[in-house]
Amino acid sequence: MTVFSGAGISAESGVPTFRDVETGLWAKVDPYEISSADGWRAHPDRVWAWYLWRHHMMSAVAPNNAHRAVAAWEDYADVHVITQNVDNLHERAGSSRVYHVHGSLFEFHCDVCGSAYHGAVPDMPEPVESVDPPHCDTCGGLIRPNVVWFGEALPDDAWDKSVQAVVNADVVVSVGTSSVVYPAAGLPELAIARGVPVIEVNPEETPLSPSATVTLRESAVAALPGLLQRLPVLLG
Numbered sequence: 001m002t003v004f005s006g007a008g009i010s011a012e013s014g015v016p017t018f019r020d021v022e023t024g025l026w027a028k029v030d031p032y033e034i035s036s037a038d039g040w041r042a043h044p045d046r047v048w049a050w051y052l053w054r055h056h057m058m059s060a061v062a063p064n065n066a067h068r069a070v071a072a073w074e075d076y077a078d079v080h081v082i083t084q085n086v087d088n089l090h091e092r093a094g095s096s097r098v099y100h101v102h103g104s105l106f107e108f109h110c111d112v113c114g115s116a117y118h119g120a121v122p123d124m125p126e127p128v129e130s131v132d133p134p135h136c137d138t139c140g141g142l143i144r145p146n147v148v149w150f151g152e153a154l155p156d157d158a159w160d161k162s163v164q165a166v167v168n169a170d171v172v173v174s175v176g177t178s179s180v181v182y183p184a185a186g187l188p189e190l191a192i193a194r195g196v197p198v199i200e201v202n203p204e205e206t207p208l209s210p211s212a213t214v215t216l217r218e219s220a221v222a223a224l225p226g227l228l229q230r231l232p233v234l235l236g
């Protein structure tokens with residue numbers, strides 16, 4: 001089984017999604033400014049402050065029953081998790097193979113020389129507008145989160161493993177993603193093109209919905225805990 005997850009799987013843990021109109025993170029900030037390579041170059045202090053706040057938020061929440069269900073499937077199947085989320089809730093729920101195609105907010109590196117940064121990052125319980133990022137011990141460059149911004153390439157290793165996980169799957173479960181951000185959104189499409197059934201779990205219609213094998217208009221926490229038992233019926 002291959003799971004392809006987006007912000008919606010963490011919504012019921014209390015992490016706002018990106019594109020939900022009223023509560024989404026993008027409703028409050030300009031996504032391009034705050035999550036792009038250009039935005040970082042123009043205002044690293046604003047970008048750093050915003051990610052520190054998200055880092056706090058993601059550290060403060062717990063995995064929910066959807067993350068736990070995916071982890072529990074490992075008792076019955078060979079499970080690969082491809083996530084667009086930069087939180088670590090799949091790992092904390094117990095999933096052992098998680099591919100972060102958009103990086104992780106729990107790793108940091110130097111923007112100039114790429115050295116990993118293991119220093120402390122300040123706790124930021126409330127959002128503030130500006131915090132200067134730390135400097136790299138090796139070259140003096142600015143430290144940034146290990147997340148993929150608009151205008152950047154996806155990490156090769158995570159991407160290669162994700163493609164393999166999709167093409168070798170018996171079933172792909174796409175859960176909690178608006179399916180609009182490529183190339184990640186192309187992974188369920190690749191499954192469909194290869195004849196691998198795709199189950200979409202999302203309360204809302206997405207561009208993937210018309211081509212998905214099965215669409216479940218349910219929340220992740222409602223759908224995932226019983227999904228394994230429903231598979232024979234859902235897939236005929």
Ligand code: APR
Nearest residue numbers: 006007008011017018019084176177178181202204219220
């Ligand atoms: N259960 C399942 N799905 C949900 C739930 C829930 N409880 N709540 C919301 N959703 C769905 C929404 O209907 C929406 O389709 O989750 C989706 C969230 O979509 P986005 O906010 O666009 O998040 P995502 O698809 O992960 O975004 C992809 O875009 O901004 C970039 O890098 C960022 O990784 C992110 C990428």
